[in-house]
Amino acid sequence: MRKTYEEQLETLHVELIQMGALCERAISATVKTLLVNNEALIKEVAHLEQDVDQKERDIEALCMKMLLRQQPVAGDLRLISAALRMISDMERIGDQAFDIVDITKHLKNKEIFDELPMKDMAEATIRMVTDSVDSFVRRDIDLARKVMEADDFVDGKFQQIKDQIINLLHAHPEESGSCMDLLMVAKYYERIGDHAVNIAEWVEYSITGERAGDNE
């Protein structure tokens, strides 16, 4: 029995929300690894990254099926095309969560970095990912634009962390390796924010046919 387009679209929405939730869990777990070296957390992020990859393949297969069987045009074609691009961004968010843990697991003397607002930055990106996926499912262009605006906060936090790390470098020159690593971690969170903006831009494109611009 061939599913109708509406049923497939409903499945697509559910799968995208699940993929977004996996990304959020992965980002959330990375924050905890900034405080403690915990083997279980590292494994959790590795598993989540694999789940995200699997979800990407499932959604891609569904989108291809919808394209081939339903022969969508105009708005529906844009919608499926946007979904295909969104999963690319979510897949990269999963990779970045893994990259963060790959750095944090080697970090020593984590306490000297307690003052860095990494948690605020990470939590802001989690909200951006949730909102960007929700904006697709609800076809809510205002919510998509809110995600784009939220990126300024994340970029500001990155600058702040960078400045604080420069101060830490002067105070603890013996920790310069760890300082560099923490700067990388902040950069990964900044990039996760950029991916959420990308998703939001694909949502805008799927609704209006216009796209604000390409972010990395």
Added chain:
Amino acid sequence: MRKTYEEQLETLHVELIQMGALCERAISATVKTLLVNNEALIKEVAHLEQDVDQKERDIEALCMKMLLRQQPVAGDLRLISAALRMISDMERIGDQAFDIVDITKHLKNKEIFDELPMKDMAEATIRMVTDSVDSFVRRDIDLARKVMEADDFVDGKFQQIKDQIINLLHAHPEESGSCMDLLMVAKYYERIGDHAVNIAEWVEYSITGERAGDNE
């Protein structure tokens, strides 16, 4: 008159090669900005990034047309699906070239960073981008695998630059801001290498149906 699948595939190949060439020119221009502050070079990278974005849209439209009109199955479906993912990676390479210039244009005292092997790293990524696109057009899985292997060289250069920057930090603590910026530039080149690996993995997938893994 409707073009045949073979004609469209030929157009796809040409467009992908052109998109790859734009990426290579952009990376190449970024290296020059590491040595001199040159307004013309900055504008060139900005233009190239826009050209890459436009090419992405053109190729996406072509792929959608091929999917909808030709109803490809199995190998041909994988091939178009792979092309759609490859352009996502190339688009990000364009963004990263722009991000590099956005950093290098503010850099002062560039001469203290002359010893960093940025040029070697960038040139290796240019070769990886060329080879990854060529491997798609020629359906050459050995060349695709060569790209994946070449990434070790780029990753090694990143580690080397990171270690040298730590030494520079100790020798020139007053340049810590620039040191952080240069580390970011090296990270962007490393990421361009990762995108070339991604492209090579999509090529492998389009030929074999299997994919080694997802790199960021």
